[in-house]
Amino acid sequence: MAQIFRPSANLLAKSSIVGGAILVAALGFGLDTLFRSPYNTNVRVARDQPVPFSHKHHVAGIGIDCRYCHTSVEKAAFAGIPPTETCMSCHSQIWSDAPMLEPVRESFRSGKPLQWTRVHDLPQFVYFNHSIHVTKGMGCAVCHGRVDQMPLMYQENTLFMEWCLDCHRQPEKYIRPKDKVFEMGYKPAEDQSVLGARLVQEYKVRKLTDCAVCHR
Amino acid sequence: MRNKALLLIPAVAALTACRQDMHDQPKFKGLQVSGLWTNGQAVRPLVEGTIARGRLRQDPHKFAGKTGDVFAATLPAGYKADKAFLLHGQRRYNIYCTPCHGMAGYGDGMVVSRGFKAPPSYHIDRLRNQPVGYFFDVMTNGYGVMVSYASRIPVDDRWAIAAYIRALQLSQNATLADVSEADRAKMAGGRN
Numbered sequence: 265m266a267q268i269f270r271p272s273a274n275l276l277a278k279s280s281i282v283g284g285a286i287l288v289a290a291l292g293f294g295l296d297t298l299f300r301s302p303y304n305t306n307v308r309v310a311r312d313q314p315v316p317f318s319h320k321h322h323v324a325g326i327g328i329d330c331r332y333c334h335t336s337v338e339k340a341a342f343a344g345i346p347p348t349e350t351c352m353s354c355h356s357q358i359w360s361d362a363p364m365l366e367p368v369r370e371s372f373r374s375g376k377p378l379q380w381t382r383v384h385d386l387p388q389f390v391y392f393n394h395s396i397h398v399t400k401g402m403g404c405a406v407c408h409g410r411v412d413q414m415p416l417m418y419q420e421n422t423l424f425m426e427w428c429l430d431c432h433r434q435p436e437k438y439i440r441p442k443d444k445v446f447e448m449g450y451k452p453a454e455d456q457s458v459l460g461a462r463l464v465q466e467y468k469v470r471k472l473t474d475c476a477v478c479h480r
Numbered sequence: 481m482r483n484k485a486l487l488l489i490p491a492v493a494a495l496t497a498c499r500q501d502m503h504d505q506p507k508f509k510g511l512q513v514s515g516l517w518t519n520g521q522a523v524r525p526l527v528e529g530t531i532a533r534g535r536l537r538q539d540p541h542k543f544a545g546k547t548g549d550v551f552a553a554t555l556p557a558g559y560k561a562d563k564a565f566l567l568h569g570q571r572r573y574n575i576y577c578t579p580c581h582g583m584a585g586y587g588d589g590m591v592v593s594r595g596f597k598a599p600p601s602y603h604i605d606r607l608r609n610q611p612v613g614y615f616f617d618v619m620t621n622g623y624g625v626m627v628s629y630a631s632r633i634p635v636d637d638r639w640a641i642a643a644y645i646r647a648l649q650l651s652q653n654a655t656l657a658d659v660s661e662a663d664r665a666k667m668a669g670g671r672n
Contacts, residue, residue, distance in 0.1 A: 326590045329575040335632050342510055353627040354579075358595045376519050377511075387503040 300422065310416040311381045314367050317417075323448070324412040330404060330446050341393040345380060348372045383417045384408075390425075391480050400467050401439045402431075405448050412448040428478065435469045436460030442467070543635065545613030545620070545642075552613035559636075561643050569644030572637045576629060585648045597625050602645055603652045615642040 302309050322328050331337060333346035348371045355365055371378045386392055397407075404411065409420025421427055431438050439460050444450050452459050463469075508514060514522035537543040542556035555561060574583070582588040585602035592598045600607060619638045622628035633641070656664065 326579065326594065328579055331575045332579070332632075345511060347631075349627065349631070354591055354596060356627075357597060357625060358591070377521060379513065379520070388505045388507070388509075389502050 305422045305424075306383075306419050307422055308418050308420070310414070310418040311383050313381055313416065314378055316364065316415075318415045319411045319417060320413055320415045330411075337394045338398050339395055341391075341395065343394045348378060383419055384423065386423055390478050392478070398445055399442070400435075400469050401442050401445060401463055402435075403438075403440050403445045403447065403450055405450065406431075406438050406440075410448055425478075429473060432472050432477075435471065436464045439463045439467070439469065541613075542639075545616035547613070551611045551617060553611040555612065555639060555643060559639055559643075565640055566644055566647050568637070569640035569642075569647075572633065573641045573644050576633055577641065580626075584652065585645065599626065602649055608649050608653070612642050612646055615645050 298304060323330070333350055334343045335346075336342060336344040348368060351365075351368050352372050355368060359365055360369075367378060370376075398404075407421060411417075437456065437460060440450055440452065441463065508522035510523055512522040513520055516522075517524070531537075539556065540546050541552050542558075545552055547553075559565065578589055579591045580587070580589040580596060580599055581602070582592075587599040587601045602608075616638055618626070619629045619633060619641065621630070629638070650658075659667065
């Protein structure tokens, strides 16, 4: 009977063991990269909206406070998306003929709400609450980035569980004084390691890492 | 036989991994879309006239800013114009009113500089002589081209803002005689 395997097959067999391991690792790495890429997470991908509403113009340009529109952010789990009436408190008078704003006026006339495209969307098995984060000194910009520089809204962070936990394990790295929560270009006045430790004490911030905090 | 059954486990796991049932559960949350109602909203408005327990708006002084037929000149019972209350009013005023009325109430806010009708200054005689209940009423029901802020600002905060506007008016028309002895000494010293 003729030899099926030549002696060189030994080398092939050996290298295929290593090669296989490398292939598996590369596949894992590739999948992980894909999982963390904007393709999956939508990080920094601006979304089209029915009206090209610009936070850059309204927040940085005119200096409107977040709470003028997101009224419930300090009191409720839900930050609140402004109803058409809020837009109309200014746009009944200014830019009142702009075609860009026609959907807003149409919605005001018909009473049918505008349908904004959701940008941040946690899975529904996760519980999130704005009010606790805001009252314990977590700034909007920590989670949402420089909203005042976004012509169209996009997501700054992945919203992965590891992202939530990174802060829940060490809130002192991100905490800021309560009156600076809504400030966009905030820079700590003193070293964050000193300030953070003090504020965590002062606001009695707990380190919440139990599963049931977020999965309830 | 048993071994083959074991193979099924990763196969089933691979199949289920892509399902999003728990991500998007068959329930509605606030502001979601539903085709069931004509305005497209899943959330239903309250039936007209619904009053939650303990929310009966009986007191016209507190909820309409009126005593009898005239605007109230005082804060309703339960509010005290102390420093904390005024500071709260200041923070709320800065959020909701400064875009048009400006930080000091002269009607020179950012939105006005972009072409919005200029509101009157709070420091004209007509408004300085209005009772505090009047400002509550303007916020609650709107005035001219200014829309109502009742849905955005809760009653307590509206009273805090009204009190703060009064403080603003006093601040812009203060004389040296309004300053206490101690503070006057500080001013003379050029310190703050």
